[in-house]
Amino acid sequence: MPDSAAPIVELKHVSLRYNGTWALRDVNLALAPGESRVIFGAAGSGKTTLLKAVVGLVSVDDGQIELFGQDVTSMKERQLFDLRARTGFLFQEGALFDSLTVRENVEYPLLNQQSSNGAGLRGDAECRVREALRFVELEETLDKLPSELSGGMRRRVGIARAIVAEPPLVLYDSPTAGLDPITANTIMALILKERDARNTASLVVSHRYQDGEILTDFRYDLQRGQLTRLSDREERQQRHTRVQFIVMRKGEIVFLGTLEELEASDDEYVRRFIRREENHAQ
Amino acid sequence: MGRFLIPWVASFQEFLLLAGRAFGNLFRRPRYGDDVAVQMDVIGIGSLPIVIPTGALSGAIIALQMARALSTYGANSEVGPIVAITLVRELGPVLTAVIVAGRNASGIASELGSMKVTEQIDAMRALGTDPLQKLVTPRLIATAVMLPCLTVVADLAGWIAAYLIATPLTHVVSSSVYWSTSWRALQLNDLAQGLGKPLLFGIIISLCGCFYGMRTTGGTQGVGRSTTSAVVAACIWVFLSSFLIDKMFY
Numbered sequence: 001m002p003d004s005a006a007p008i009v010e011l012k013h014v015s016l017r018y019n020g021t022w023a024l025r026d027v028n029l030a031l032a033p034g035e036s037r038v039i040f041g042a043a044g045s046g047k048t049t050l051l052k053a054v055v056g057l058v059s060v061d062d063g064q065i066e067l068f069g070q071d072v073t074s075m076k077e078r079q080l081f082d083l084r085a086r087t088g089f090l091f092q093e094g095a096l097f098d099s100l101t102v103r104e105n106v107e108y109p110l111l112n113q114q115s116s117n118g119a120g121l122r123g124d125a126e127c128r129v130r131e132a133l134r135f136v137e138l139e140e141t142l143d144k145l146p147s148e149l150s151g152g153m154r155r156r157v158g159i160a161r162a163i164v165a166e167p168p169l170v171l172y173d174s175p176t177a178g179l180d181p182i183t184a185n186t187i188m189a190l191i192l193k194e195r196d197a198r199n200t201a202s203l204v205v206s207h208r209y210q211d212g213e214i215l216t217d218f219r220y221d222l223q224r225g226q227l228t229r230l231s232d233r234e235e236r237q238q239r240h241t242r243v244q245f246i247v248m249r250k251g252e253i254v255f256l257g258t259l260e261e262l263e264a265s266d267d268e269y270v271r272r273f274i275r276r277e278e279n280h281a282q
Numbered sequence: 283m284g285r286f287l288i289p290w291v292a293s294f295q296e297f298l299l300l301a302g303r304a305f306g307n308l309f310r311r312p313r314y315g316d317d318v319a320v321q322m323d324v325i326g327i328g329s330l331p332i333v334i335p336t337g338a339l340s341g342a343i344i345a346l347q348m349a350r351a352l353s354t355y356g357a358n359s360e361v362g363p364i365v366a367i368t369l370v371r372e373l374g375p376v377l378t379a380v381i382v383a384g385r386n387a388s389g390i391a392s393e394l395g396s397m398k399v400t401e402q403i404d405a406m407r408a409l410g411t412d413p414l415q416k417l418v419t420p421r422l423i424a425t426a427v428m429l430p431c432l433t434v435v436a437d438l439a440g441w442i443a444a445y446l447i448a449t450p451l452t453h454v455v456s457s458s459v460y461w462s463t464s465w466r467a468l469q470l471n472d473l474a475q476g477l478g479k480p481l482l483f484g485i486i487i488s489l490c491g492c493f494y495g496m497r498t499t500g501g502t503q504g505v506g507r508s509t510t511s512a513v514v515a516a517c518i519w520v521f522l523s524s525f526l527i528d529k530m531f532y
Binding site: 084 | 396397400401402404405406407408409410411412
C-alpha cells in the first residue's frame with residue numbers, strides 16, 4: 001500500500017467501559033487522507049468518546065489506536081501534544097476560551113506550537129489568524145469575546161481555531177447540533193470547503209442525516225467559491241467511497257458503509273437516522 | 283466503613299497526584315509568566331480591600347479585649363506584646379488564609395469548573411497544552427507568593443489599629459511603650475511561623491481550588507458543588523495544618 005493511502009487514524013478492537021457500561025466496544029475503524037466518516041448514533045452511544053479516544057483525551061481499556069502511525073494508547077499525556085497539534089478538534093459547543101478574544105482563541109494553537117518549538121513569529125500568526133477567520137467569514141469579529149457571538153458564530157470560530165494550523169485531520173463533534181437549518185448548512189459548507197480545499201481527513205459526529213448527504217453529494221468549487229452538487233456519475237461514485245457512514249449503538253459500530261448502503265439497510269435502529277430526516281422533511 | 287473510606291482515600295490520592303504534577307511543572311517548560319502575573323494581581327491586589335479591614339479590626343478587637351483584661355492585673359504594658367504575638371503567629375496568617383480561601387479558592391474552583399463543564403479544559407488538551415501547567419501551576423505560584431505578602435499587610439494593619447485603640451483612644455499604654463514592647467516581644471521563631479504558615483496555606487488554598495475545579499462534573503450545579511467543597515476543604519486544611527504547626531513548635 002503506498003504511503004499516501006496509509007490510514008492516518010486506525011482503531012483496532014478498541015474497548016472502553018465507564019462504571020460497567022460499554023462506552024466503546026470492539027471498535028475497528030480506518031481513515032485515510034482526504035476521507036470522511038460521518039458518525040450517527042443515539043445519545044450516549046459513544047460518538048464523542050470515540051473522537052476523544054482518537055486523540056487520547058480519554059484512555060481506552062483495550063485495543064490499539066494509531067494516529068499518524070503512532071500508537072496513542074501507549075503514549076503519555078506529554079508525548080501526545082505533538083500529535084494533537086496536528087489534529088483539529090471542533091467541540092460540541094465550540095469550547096472557545098471565554099476569557100480570550102476571538103483573535104486570541106484562533107491564535108492559540110499557533111502560539112502554542114511556537115512556544116513549544118521555541119520560535120516566535122507573531123506577525124505570521126496574525127496573518128494566519130486573519131486567513132482562518134476569513135475562511136469562516138468572521139474576520140470582523142477579531143476583537144470580540146465569545147460571549148458576544150451567536151451560537152453559530154461561536155461554532156464557526158471553533159472551526160477557524162481547529163483549522164488554523166492546517167492539520168491533515170479534523171474531528172468535528174456535533175458541529176450542527178442545536179443550530180437552525182440555515183446556520184447548520186453554513187457550518188457544513190465550511191466543513192466541506194475545508195475538506196476539498198486542503199484534502200483534509202475528517203470524522204464528523206452528527207445527528208442530522210442531511211449533514212452526511214451534503215458531505216457526499218456536494219463538493220466545494222474553489223474557483224466559484226460555492227457548493228456544487230456532483231453531477232458526473234463517476235465523480236459521485238468516487239466521492240461515495242471516500243465518505244462513509246458509521247452508526248453506533250451502545251459503544252458498538254453496528255453499521256459501516258456508503259450512503260446507498262445506509263439507505264438500503266433494513267436494520268430498525270440504523271433506519272431511525274434516515275427516518276428522522278424523512279419526518280423532518282414532511 | 284470501607285464504602286466511605288475508599289472514595290475518600292482515592293480522592294486524597296488524586297489530590298496528591300495533582301499536587302505532585304503542579305510542583306513538577308515548576309521546573310518544566312513552557313512557563314506561563316503572564317498567567318502568573320495576572321493571578322498575582324487577582325489574588326494579591328484584588329484581596330487587599332478585604333484583607334486590610336479584617337486585619338485592622340482583628341488588631342483593634344484584641345487590643346480592646348486585652349486592655350480590659352490586663353488592666354485588672356495592672357499589666358497594661360503587655361497589650362503591645364500580646365497583640366504582636368497573637369497577630370503574627372496565629373490570627374494574621376489564619377484569618378488572611380480563611381479570607382483568601384473564601385474569595386480565591388471559590389474563584390479558582392468556579393473558573394476551572396466552568397471551563398471543565400464547557401469542555402474548555404479538553405479543548406486545551408486537544409490543542410496540545412497541559413492544563414495543569416497552564417492553569418494550576420500559575421495559580422499555585424501566585425497564591426503561595428501573595429498570601430505571605432497579604433499576611434504581612436494584615437499584620438501591619440492590625441498592629442496599627444491596635445495602637446490606635448490602646449494609645450490615643452483608651453490611653454491604656456503610652457505610644458513609646460506600645461511600639462518598643464511589642465517589637466521586642468517578637469522572636470525569630472514568631473516571624474518564621476508568621477511567614478511559613480501563609481506559604482503553606484497558600485499552597486493548600488490554591489491546590490484545593492484547582493483540585494475541585496478540575497474534577498467538576500454535572501453542569502452548572504456541579505460548578506456550585508465544587509466551589510463549596512473547595513472553600514470547605516481549604517478552611518479545614520488551613521485550621522488543621524495551623525494546629526499541627528503550633529503543636530510542633532509548642
